[in-house]
Amino acid sequence: MKNKTTITLEPVTHNNTDYVVIHFNNSSEVKDYIKRFYGIKQGKKNNTFYIKYYDTVINELFNYFRDKNWYVDYSAFKTTSTKSSTKKTSNNFLDNYKLPPVTDIQNKTLIKYGKWLQQKRFSENTVHTYVEVTGLFLRYLNLKNINSISERTIEQFNYDFIFKTNKSVSYQNQCISGIKHYLNFKGITIEDFEIRRPKKDKKLPTVLSKPEVKSILEATTNLKHRTLLSLVYSGGLRIGEALNLKVKDIDTERHLIHIKAAKGRKDRYTLLAPSFVPLLESYINHYKPNTFLFEGRSGEAYTQVSARQVLKNAIQKAGIKKYATLHTLRHSFATHLLESGTDLRYIQELLGHNSPKTTMIYTHVSSTSLSEIKNPFDNL
Incomplete structure (x- = not known):
């Protein structure tokens, strides 16, 4: 009987940055499929890949690998308190929708977009965030079979992915910024359309005496x-x-x-x-x-x-x-x-x-x- 493919997700911190390390059975099919997930980088070991940690990455990787009916072991994150934010309510967007991966063409475009942001001297964290949220937007377009970006598609993404899932105002502003820069990068102009940023809550800081x-x-x-x-x-x-x-x-x-x-x-x-x-x-x-x-x-x-x-x-x-x-x-x-x-x-x-x-x-x-x-x- 053929061994079932197992994907293991492990949390690792290196140089003040959290990562998800992906271990898997040696297989060229699995390796090629993992490489298609945006943001994935290959480690020194042949069967190890990793990606920078962000709030929804565990759900995304789980759904991505489950589409292939592969077993995903993410038990290491269940006991890690710093990753508890990935366990959302049943109203989570990724619980209701399985976002398809970006296409090869989209992946190459996102890589070029990241380099374009780097040339504009954005910080490493900002580049990663903008590329990440833009990647989610493109995957959303794939899910809806939308071939062109319009005022309607951006508003629809904003409602489904941000508003309905109670994402924070800061995250919403990051998504807006990422998409706006992507439109600029692609030279896409949407007439008479302005993405308005929600105002942040004005909370006072805690102060110790x-x-x-x-x-x-x-x-x-x-x-x-x-x-x-x-x-x-x-x-x-x-x-x-x-x-x-x-x-x-x-x-x-x-x-x-x-x-x-x-x-x-x-x-x-x-x-x-x-x-x-x-x-x-x-x-x-x-x-x-x-x-x-x-x-x-x-x-x-x-x-x-x-x-x-x-x-x-x-x-x-x-x-x-x-x-x-x-x-x-x-x-x-x-x-x-x-x-x-x-x-x-x-x-x-x-x-x-x-x-x-x-x-x-x-x-x-x-x-x-x-x-x-x-x-x-x-x-x-």
């Missing part, structure tokens, strides 16, 4: 972990910026940190607290990092997954009840600066914001400005 930040740092006894959390807070860094720092980017003489090629491909300087320097030097002398300031066991940059777990453990030990992420430390840094009287323009520069409007959000969470308001209850 100074005593709460102090208790988190004091609860972190591991030297490396405490140095990492202290640096993120004291410099107002995005976690990606902290993990990409090189040892040479730290200027202890001028008390500055040089952030290179940050969001928007911009360099900037931010603060290095003098009181933090002894802890930092102690860490460097003890761990002796070679390239990256924070390195994993193999010398590569420390992963975001590990950094998030460090903060999670520290919050639990400190008994903090607020929901906080690594980005909360950045929000707290900005708010505490504002409360101490630092001008918004300087805070904007330290955070690397393009617009002062982005920095203005901290005026809404600053306790200093709120404390100056006289509560009418006190005059009753």
Whole structure:
């Protein structure tokens, strides 16, 4: 009896990026079929392929392989909390529709589209996202047997794939941007049509008080972990910026940190607290990092997954009840600066914001400005 083809999906994190690794029985038919799925890359081993992880990739791969009646083992994702977002409600678009794969011609076009975006200097993540959502749009057109893009087809995709499945506003904006750039790339003009972007919810950031930040740092006894959390807070860094720092980017003489090629491909300087320097030097002398300031066991940059777990453990030990992420430390840094009287323009520069409007959000969470308001209850 012929052995049934088995596809195994495995989660892997490398250089701060999550991937899905695809293992399979050695077969030229299977290999050729896997290669047709957009975004797939071949690993060093002959029977291994991988793809960058995104929210719907497990459902898509499952349906893609099940169309061939192949067995798909994705049990490794059932126990991985970071991938739980792939298990949607029964109203998920991919539960109701099995998107066919892109054609060979479409796949080649998407590859050219990705290179076109790269030439326009979009970041790697943006290129991947735009190509990914455009690929889903093309597969949707294949499902509906639609041969040309029109105002109606885009609106239909927007309704079926985004609105009905309760996708986030951010994801909807990514889809709109990806499709608009694709239309520009293909030279397709749709007269009297403008894709309108929904407004994002204006949510205020969570902010930790100074005593709460102090208790988190004091609860972190591991030297490396405490140095990492202290640096993120004291410099107002995005976690990606902290993990990409090189040892040479730290200027202890001028008390500055040089952030290179940050969001928007911009360099900037931010603060290095003098009181933090002894802890930092102690860490460097003890761990002796070679390239990256924070390195994993193999010398590569420390992963975001590990950094998030460090903060999670520290919050639990400190008994903090607020929901906080690594980005909360950045929000707290900005708010505490504002409360101490630092001008918004300087805070904007330290955070690397393009617009002062982005920095203005901290005026809404600053306790200093709120404390100056006289509560009418006190005059009753």
